[in-house]
Amino acid sequence: MNAHTKPDPTKPDTAPALLREDHDGIATLTLNRPAARNPLSEAMLAALRDAFVAIAADRSVRVVVLTAAGPVFSAGHDLKEMSARRGDGDRGRAYFTDVLGRCSAMMQQITALPQPAIAAVEGTATAAGCQLVATCDLAVAGNEARFCTPGVHIGLFCSTPMVALSRNLSAKHAMEMLLLGEMVPAQEAMRMGLVNRVVPAGEALAEAHRLAAVIASKSPATVKTGKRAFYEQREMGLAAAYDHASAVMAENMLARDAEEGIGAFMEKRQPVWRDS
Template identity: 85%
Template sequence: MNAHTGPQTAPALLRSDVDGVATLTLNRPQSRNPLSEAMLAALSEAFTMIAGDRSVRAVVLSAAGPVFCAGHDLKEMSAHRADADRGRAYFTDILGRCSAMMQQITSLPQPVIAAVEGTATAAGCQLVASCDLAAAGSQAKFCTPGVHIGLFCSTPMVALSRNLAAKHALEMLLLGEMVPAPEAARMGLVNRVVPAGEALAEAQRLAGVIASKSPATVKIGKRAFYEQREMGLSAAYDHASAVMVENMLARDAEEGIGAFMDKRPPVWES
């Protein structure tokens, strides 16, 4: 992907596709891979393209360099304090664009797996929390440090509060301390902790397992998971039951169940 390079010549975001897995790599290591205007645009464009790409069955989100993502580009944002409205319109726009991109991850038909090495801070931590799964190197750390600089991490809070128990989320938000990968796993922010440098390989392994499943079934399941999570218990069961009826009538469920009974590998619809 060569769009949205900004003033630099290298693309802000790289993409490679292998065996149904699209790997996206944040490619601004010299500036700690911030969610700048260019990076947000590149990510949004990539997710839009992937959503309609039937050849992609899972997505891995990684980063170049020693930092996964440092969050918003504070220099870019602070420059707009000189605007007539002290930056209100710009801040509203950029935060809206960031929130929309995070929601693209949730609504994407394919599961998205973060591969984290180094640090993921503020909106970078939000990015990890927004992914469906996450693998982290043993030296990775996570932090929502806005409280230290008078800017509470309110938008990262949305994703954190939907991944972590309330007291864990508030601990990160109120203390702003670095959380080591093993502790992040205990809290529920990441799924796997692997030796440093192996997060990408583990994320791609998980993606490969997902890619071997029925893409239609994975799409149904991911969508239903996020839909039911916002409902009350009774409504969630009603919704999940209705989804399962439609799933049961789908071609891949018939094929999968038949293959199981026949003791043969299933052949999924592409």
């Protein structure tokens, strides 16, 4: 993406689906289909996939912020795009399987990114859009933001959003969202554990950038190690998790940035990170 690309308001379909802007080690990705409520369409999934591939290999990027243009963060899958394939010979089975697989792969890219990802949410995030928020490592919401997994209302249980919700919320809170399909206000979403912070409306992106700047000041190698270990140990039993975390921490102690950071702490000076 060109960091300086500006959409043409008279030709919304020609504008990039996703905008990227880099500044001080922070890559900001903006979902850019506001007229269509920023759906996770084929085009958006492809754009996000390509952006995450590029960012994962870009050592100048230390944090990713994901936001959206317009009053809706993301309405989830493009149901019109998907329903158009019901006329296929298999009633769309192969297509549905492919699109959902691509969406799931993109979500896993976020978890696998070396850099932390922060969602900055204004407006509504529903279905797979809510899944996107839950998948990010951190999330900030404007106080008028709302979250919902409404599939149960239309006979389509939000099974893939369930994966992210069940790994971030308590079981009871996740099932409440999935079974009731009701809008959850920002403050309630924070209580549930879906978002980290709630700020005045319109300030979510600024707060996400503030958090990103704090993270970007840390050793990139250390942050990468910690993020990877967090998601690895979470899938393990207690004893295995401690064994794994101990091994990761012992290896981390041998890193040059750990030696520098501990030395700087003892010498009461600012560390100079070498990203190794």
